[in-house]
Amino acid sequence: MSGVRVLVGTHKGAFVLSSDGKREKWDVSGPHFSGWEVFHMKGSPADPNRIYVSQSSSWSGQVIQRSSDGGKTWEAPGGGVTMSPQGFPMGESNKFVYDTSEETGKPLTTHQFYDGTQKPWVFKRVWHLEPSLTDPDTVYAGVEDAAIFRTTDGGHSWQELPGLRGHGTGPQWQPGAGGMCLHTIILDPSDPGRIYIAISAAGAFRTDDGGKTWKPINRGLKSQYIPDPNAEVGHCVHHIAMNPKRPGVLFMQKHWDVMRTDDAGDNWHEVSGNLPTDFGFTIDVHAHEPETIYVVPIKSDAEHFVHEGKLRVYRSRTGGNEWEALTNGLPQSNCYLNVLRDAMAVDSLDKCGVYFGTSGGQVYASADAGDTWAPIVRDLPPVLSVEVQTLP
Amino acid sequence: MIRVMLPTHLRTLAHVDDEVTVEVQGAVTQRSVLDALEARYPVLRGAIREHDTLKRRPFIRFFACEEDLSHESPDAPLPEAVAAGKEPFLVIGAIAGG
Numbered sequence: 001m002s003g004v005r006v007l008v009g010t011h012k013g014a015f016v017l018s019s020d021g022k023r024e025k026w027d028v029s030g031p032h033f034s035g036w037e038v039f040h041m042k043g044s045p046a047d048p049n050r051i052y053v054s055q056s057s058s059w060s061g062q063v064i065q066r067s068s069d070g071g072k073t074w075e076a077p078g079g080g081v082t083m084s085p086q087g088f089p090m091g092e093s094n095k096f097v098y099d100t101s102e103e104t105g106k107p108l109t110t111h112q113f114y115d116g117t118q119k120p121w122v123f124k125r126v127w128h129l130e131p132s133l134t135d136p137d138t139v140y141a142g143v144e145d146a147a148i149f150r151t152t153d154g155g156h157s158w159q160e161l162p163g164l165r166g167h168g169t170g171p172q173w174q175p176g177a178g179g180m181c182l183h184t185i186i187l188d189p190s191d192p193g194r195i196y197i198a199i200s201a202a203g204a205f206r207t208d209d210g211g212k213t214w215k216p217i218n219r220g221l222k223s224q225y226i227p228d229p230n231a232e233v234g235h236c237v238h239h240i241a242m243n244p245k246r247p248g249v250l251f252m253q254k255h256w257d258v259m260r261t262d263d264a265g266d267n268w269h270e271v272s273g274n275l276p277t278d279f280g281f282t283i284d285v286h287a288h289e290p291e292t293i294y295v296v297p298i299k300s301d302a303e304h305f306v307h308e309g310k311l312r313v314y315r316s317r318t319g320g321n322e323w324e325a326l327t328n329g330l331p332q333s334n335c336y337l338n339v340l341r342d343a344m345a346v347d348s349l350d351k352c353g354v355y356f357g358t359s360g361g362q363v364y365a366s367a368d369a370g371d372t373w374a375p376i377v378r379d380l381p382p383v384l385s386v387e388v389q390t391l392p
Numbered sequence: 393m394i395r396v397m398l399p400t401h402l403r404t405l406a407h408v409d410d411e412v413t414v415e416v417q418g419a420v421t422q423r424s425v426l427d428a429l430e431a432r433y434p435v436l437r438g439a440i441r442e443h444d445t446l447k448r449r450p451f452i453r454f455f456a457c458e459e460d461l462s463h464e465s466p467d468a469p470l471p472e473a474v475a476a477g478k479e480p481f482l483v484i485g486a487i488a489g490g
């Protein structure tokens with residue numbers, strides 16, 4: 001019988017939640033990497049047992065680990081399962097160095113800081129890991145300060161794709177409140193050369209040549225917190241989602257505004273419609289219905305908790321503009337949680353499952369596309385990310 | 393034989409439970425001890441010192457013999473008691489939190 005594996009990153013470690021296809025009873029494993037911030041973990045579509053995890057701490061920096069057995073055991077890539085003669089892990093997986101080579105990295109100098117001055121790029125952490133659709137050893141990493149890296153050796157070594165920072169608008173990029181992070185990477189299954197990424201606060205970008213060259217794709221976005229609300233870059237894009245069966249259509253939760261494009265990002269238009277507030281972080285698309293999308297409205301950019309003390313997922317079955325509140329099984333009073341940008345995911349079982357994690361440590365699941373909800377766990381550390389693997 | 397005590401998170405990362413020991417050839421300094429430590433536990437590269445620059449990470453401190461050595465030259469000799477293996481070289485995570 002098929003099943004699901006929910007990968008949860010939290011402020012103090014990672015958890016793996018497993019269930020069969022009914023999604024009623026759950027096994028909880030963890031915390032893995034106890035005490036470390038786990039910004040993201042994600043499985044390889046090419047090999048579901050291969051899972052990559054980004055663990056970091058303010059003290060000790062960035063570490064990438066991976067599992068080759070579905071999350072039972074972990075290793076720092078580099079030495080495989082080989083241990084040193086003393087029995088210690090041999091991996092060296094935490095080296096992310098910006099390209100400063102004469103050929104490709106020399107023009108990559110500074111970005112804008114909060115106060116408008118220019119600052120050099122300094123690596124902080126990996127926000128998002130996106131495994132290749134076809135090769136378990138190839139993974140893209142979105143990092144803070146914003147850049148995209150790639151490994152082709154299973155996470156042992158990482159190289160920047162410098163064309164993103166080098167395309168010319170870097171000095172206009174600026175950090176959002178959470179830092180200047182590249183938080184979204186979407187691989188187009190119909191075109192191996194096409195990748196979408198998003199940065200807070202620079203905006204969305206697309207490559208059509210596998211990452212050599214990039215262009216901003218922000219036409220139609222309007223942001224009142226930058227001098228020119230319609231500028232080419234500077235927008236605080238919080239997250240982007242795509243149904244892989246319809247790659248040219250993307251949905252975006254911007255700082256404020258829910259947006260949609262039907263031409264691979266060349267033009268966006270707003271679909272916030274009747275949402276109670278169009279501020280938020282996360283957004284996702286139903287696995288089988290490309291016009292069914294989900295958001296969790298947050299009260300405002302100053303008040304990062306759900307509106308009116310009610311935890312409500314909003315669903316549109318019309319590709320936006322017309323939204324319904326999904327509340328069955330979710331707290332509807334005295335609730336002041338947040339749901340972060342990478343903390344919602346869907347499975348691809350026949351009846352699409354939807355999952356999200358909260359700042360209060362709950363992970364909620366719906367096995368009926370959002371009609372009803374139940375917590376899988378209630379008391380984890382604050383949840384940073386949620387991903388789902390649908391298992392055969 | 394140099395004794396090194398790591399903070400909890402780095403002990404977890406290196407898969408060690410307690411104090412570790414390393415062999416250092418020549419002068420016993422912060423640099424030579426950390427070089428030996430990272431050679432034995434490669435996963436610690438970048439977790440104590442920055443890659444490439446080898447500067448101490450901002451929230452990491454070095455103590456030994458009840459002294460704060462964090463701002464000493466990385467090439468200054470460590471106390472004789474550390475070199476003799478009588479006292480550990482302490483890698484500390486700076487206090488933060490409430």
